[in-house]
Amino acid sequence: MKMYQKHIIIWVLYSLSLYFFFEYLTDTTTAVIHVASFVGNQLIAFYINLHVLLPKLYQKHRYALYVVCNVFLVFGGSLINTYSESFTPEAIQKGKHVIKLFDLEPLFAHAMPSVLSIFAAFMLYAYYKRKQQEEKELEIVKAEKSFLVQQINPHFLFNTLNNIYSLTIDNDPRGSDAILQLSKMLDYSLYGNKYEFVPLKEEITYILNFINLFKIKDDEINNISFTYKDVDPEIKIAPMLLLPFVENAFKHGNIEDVNNGFIEIIISTEEKNSVHFSCINTYSTTKKSDNVGGIGITNVTRRLELLYPDKHDLLIIPSENQYKVILKVDAHEV
Numbered sequence: 482m483k484m485y486q487k488h489i490i491i492w493v494l495y496s497l498s499l500y501f502f503f504e505y506l507t508d509t510t511t512a513v514i515h516v517a518s519f520v521g522n523q524l525i526a527f528y529i530n531l532h533v534l535l536p537k538l539y540q541k542h543r544y545a546l547y548v549v550c551n552v553f554l555v556f557g558g559s560l561i562n563t564y565s566e567s568f569t570p571e572a573i574q575k576g577k578h579v580i581k582l583f584d585l586e587p588l589f590a591h592a593m594p595s596v597l598s599i600f601a602a603f604m605l606y607a608y609y610k611r612k613q614q615e616e617k618e619l620e621i622v623k624a625e626k627s628f629l630v631q632q633i634n635p636h637f638l639f640n641t642l643n644n645i646y647s648l649t650i651d652n653d654p655r656g657s658d659a660i661l662q663l664s665k666m667l668d669y670s671l672y673g674n675k676y677e678f679v680p681l682k683e684e685i686t687y688i689l690n691f692i693n694l695f696k697i698k699d700d701e702i703n704n705i706s707f708t709y710k711d712v713d714p715e716i717k718i719a720p721m722l723l724l725p726f727v728e729n730a731f732k733h734g735n736i737e738d739v740n741n742g743f744i745e746i747i748i749s750t751e752e753k754n755s756v757h758f759s760c761i762n763t764y765s766t767t768k769k770s771d772n773v774g775g776i777g778i779t780n781v782t783r784r785l786e787l788l789y790p791d792k793h794d795l796l797i798i799p800s801e802n803q804y805k806v807i808l809k810v811d812a813h814e815v
Contacts, residue, residue: 510569518561518565526599527601529554538550554595555599560591562594640698644659666691678720679718684718691727707747717812730762743763755812758807758809763804793810
């Protein structure tokens, strides 16, 4: 139902209720006069406030002019309501056709409909503005989540393409497999955000492809451990949620040091519908890494706050030569 239709229905029901109330207390003619006068003034005060005074004056902090305009609306409505009462059968019978400006009691009483209408307009306008702000914030959150999901480290992509190129030059059969893995990764990173949550197995496949592509450049790298046996693969999780921590481990770790460096990644769902993730990597304080691309720990922390408010535990423990991340996500709360 459109908004104007709701307004019409509400005003019709309100007018009928007011009519039956006055008709019960007085007579039909008096009830019609009161309803026409009261509701007419209320309509004027309500919609002038809703569409003119509130957005043009109140919203722009012109409070004094806003108050003055409403005083005129209330006073004018009160005069009209008081004057219309002189046309009721009772007033005609008693000869009361003149408005007594110094008779404040009826003026104050007849001002109340306009005051109530102004108050109702203010409350409705505040509701509209709050709803508008909530919708705006929701759109910002959606855009932010989409932006965070779609980022991918261009440095990783550049190195991977170079490695694949080397394989193809040497006619290495691993080249075609690497291209397929990279294609799946790009497809997931670009289109995975069409779904707010995906099965955990898709995130695991992405991490596996990431590790396999990283290993292309050095066959001797065998100090990467990825354990994911104790998982329910169908548990839903936000796409690209775990990879930033894995990417960070490879980016800042010293995995090339096959004797002292290592990366250990564990994913499990030991508790029902709860995903446990840990990533430990060694690093060297002398290693320099680029700060370009990727989602990054700060941004993925923000994403966790957006997607899992009060439904996740993230613990990051840096030590002298190791960096440890422990994450628990209550997927069943999504």
